[in-house]
Amino acid sequence: MPAYAHPGDAGADLLTTVDVTLAPGERALVPTGVAIALPLGYVGLVHPRSGLAARHGLSIVNTPGTVDAGYRGEIKVLLINLDPAEPIVLKRGDRVAQLVVQRVERARFEPVDALPESVRGSGGYGSTGGFGA
Numbered sequence: 001m002p003a004y005a006h007p008g009d010a011g012a013d014l015l016t017t018v019d020v021t022l023a024p025g026e027r028a029l030v031p032t033g034v035a036i037a038l039p040l041g042y043v044g045l046v047h048p049r050s051g052l053a054a055r056h057g058l059s060i061v062n063t064p065g066t067v068d069a070g071y072r073g074e075i076k077v078l079l080i081n082l083d084p085a086e087p088i089v090l091k092r093g094d095r096v097a098q099l100v101v102q103r104v105e106r107a108r109f110e111p112v113d114a115l116p117e118s119v120r121g122s123g124g125y126g127s128t129g130g131f132g133a
């Protein structure tokens with residue numbers, strides 16, 4: 001079962017049901033053995049775990065993965081080894097990701113001729129500055 005490690009945790013840890021070894025740069029779609037039925041208006045987001053990321057370079061290709069409320073299949077995690085040199089060895093039962101359940105709005109999209117003005121406008125992609133030059 002997915003489990004919260006502590007009270008107050010946002011993410012419930014997901015376990016791999018298989019042994020898998022990831023070579024540097026390699027990715028694998030890993031089963032978790034979990035299927036859920038979220039109420040409408042909620043989403044499950046599959047996030048990496050920071051400890052595995054920091055220590056081993058383990059991440060998720062499509063982070064955060066989106067689990068739709070209507071999805072009844074098994075939740076899988078698209079793991080990737082971002083370490084340039086070391087393989088990552090995962091065993092069945094290892095906690096490889098975490099599931100964050102959030103409320104989500106459903107938008108209604110409408111074509112318009114113009115958008116309301118804002119302070120930001122169309123600035124993005126570093127328009128407020130960054131570091132260095």
Ligand SMILES: O=c1ccn([C@H]2C[C@H](O)[C@@H](COP(=O)(O)OP(=O)(O)OP(=O)(O)O)O2)c(=O)[nH]1
Binds near residue numbers: 067071077
């Ligand atoms: O990390 C993930 C991401 C997705 N899914 C499952 C649940 C989700 O509801 C479904 C579809 O995901 P998504 O919409 O991201 O994939 P897609 O490539 O758009 O596939 P589809 O055409 O089935 O929507 O796959 C997972 O199990 N793990």
Ligand SMILES: [Mg+2]
């Ligand atoms: Mg989709």
